[in-house]
Amino acid sequence: MSLFRTALCERLGIEYPIVQSGMGSVAGPDLVAEVCRAGGLGILAGLNVPPDDLRKMIRHVRSLTNRPFGVNLWLHKALRPPIDPTSVPEETLRGAQAVLDRFRARLGVPAATPTRPGRGPDLVDAAVAVVLDERPPVFSAALGTPGPELVADCHRRGIKVMAMVATVEDARTAAAxxxxxxxxxxxxxxxxxxxxxxxxSPETTSLGIVVLLPQVVDVVRVPVVAAGGIADGRGLVAVLALGASGALLGTRFVATRESLAPEIYKKRLLESESGATTLTDVITGLWARALANTFTREYAASGAPVLPPLVQRGVANDVYTAALKQGDPEYFPMMAGQSVGLIRDLPGAAEVVHTLVREARAVLDALPRRVRLS
Ligand SMILES: Cc1cc2nc3c(=O)[nH]c(=O)nc-3n(C[C@H](O)[C@H](O)[C@H](O)COP(=O)(O)O)c2cc1C
Known part of the structure; x- marks a missing residue:
């Protein structure tokens, strides 16, 4: 039997307690299938994916592997339906556009006219319907707990539900x-x-994993997976010691060959130290940890207003698109965690899983020699 079988492995039918995050615009079918084939749980990103495309992606994963996999969706209320930009006062919008116009000028993008963007597409309910219909082995919910009805709907269809939380209170709610x-x-x-x-402020929902994890383990009866700061076998063993049943990794999998992240982003990740990230709301209007760049620094320093959740992203999107086209990482959003300083190579995703297992075994083997009980 594998040294690393935990309650999570039993519950989800996977070999190793290693989960790849369903990262928006990063986790496509190739990444997911590769992680699953290596014995971990790969999760497909459903964020902002139109329903027909999501269905095709789920079927694509199935064509690549018969191992269990997951599908991730954000359940955030700002998406259900998306916030209407007409609700934003004219002056607030002008303040945001003024700083964005500064960036646009540098990138050779036309200034904002009209200043008011359209409303984003309302996709979450249709995506949930696709998940229920396609019955992937796991539904992974984020930025909002799923509620008892959706969980029951999933269970009736044989879908296991995983919910990501950042507070002890939300852990209780998800368990309930x-x-x-x-x-x-x-x-x-x-x-x-x-x-x-x-x-x-982001403080209340940004507790260190060493502090948050044991508290969550103490209040729920189901397996708990730790996310945040884990990029090698040492991190995996550490969270198992704190009571986790597995580890979920995001940033480590961004820097893999199968990830859909653009090359400028992968390159910046490999060059960055752990202090290079910032917790900011200027990219999308919600608090997120990303690599700091000219966009995040200058926007914050300008004192310009940040628009409501996801309206901010909609308004700034032309800047991000131009930056990507021009290969300019200074104006492109690059989500990344503090584990970035631990990541120096660009392996295949299966290799990440195998390396984590190998390293974790070595840590466990060495532990009795390093820590002597008397
Ligand atoms: C580029 C990127 C995109 C992400 N997108 C999503 C997402 O769409 N849905 C989600 O549940 N979590 C998303 N996450 C968060 C991860 O699920 C997870 O909490 C985090 O990556 C764990 O920390 P780590 O990056 O230190 O491994 C994303 C993370 C990154 C780095």
């Missing part, structure tokens, strides 16, 4: 909803804080 696995997201994590709504 009946989820099969709780993911505790520490403040080290790359990407958005997994909470519904938007706290005034």
């Amino acid at each position: 909803d009946g989820v099969d696995v709780v993911v505790a997201q520490g403040g080290e994590a790359g990407g958005h804080r997994s909470v519904d709504g938007k706290p005034a």
Whole structure:
């Protein structure tokens, strides 16, 4: 039997307690299938994917592997339906556009006219319907707990539910909803804080994983997976010691050959130290950890207003698109966690899983020699 079988492995039918995050715009079918074939749980990103495309992607994963996999969706209320930009006062919008126009001028992008963007597409309910219909082995919910009805709908169709939370209170709520696995997201994590709504400051939903994880383990009965700051076998063993049943990794999998992240982003990740990230709301309007660049620094320093959740992203999107086209990482959003300083290579995703297992075994073997009980 594998040294690393945990309750998570039993519950999800996977070989190793290693989960790849369903990262928006990063985790496509190739990455997911590769992780699953290596014995971990790969999760497909459903964020902003139109329903027909999501269905095709799920079927694509199935054509590549018969191992268990997951599909991730954000459940955030700012997406259900998307916030209407007409609700933003003219002056606020003009303030945001003024700083964005500065960036546009540098990138040779036309200034904002009209200043008011259209409303984003309302995709979440249709995506949930696709998940229920396609019945992937796991539904992974983030930025909002799923609620007992959706959990029951999933269970009736044989779908296990995993919910990512950033507070002890949300862990209790997710467990009461009946989820099969709780993911505790520490403040080290790359990407958005997994909470519904938007706290005034990111502090309350950015607890270190060493502090958050044991508290979550203490209040729920289902397996808990740790997310945030884990990029090697040492991290995996550490969270198992704290009571986790597995580890979920995001940033480590961004820097893999199969990830859909553009080359400029992967290159910046490999060059960055752990202090290179920032917790900011200027990229999307929600708190997220990303690599600091000219965009995040200058926007914050300008004092310009940040638009409501995801309206901010919609308004700034032409800047991001131009930056990508021009290969300019200074104006492109690059979500990344503090584990970035541990990541120096660009392996295949299966190799990441195998390396984690190998390293974790070595750590466990060495531990009795390093820590003598008397
Ligand atoms: C580029 C990127 C995109 C992400 N997108 C999502 C997402 O769409 N859904 C989600 O549940 N979590 C997303 N996350 C957060 C991860 O699920 C997870 O909490 C985090 O990556 C764990 O910390 P780590 O990056 O230190 O491994 C994303 C993370 C990154 C780095």
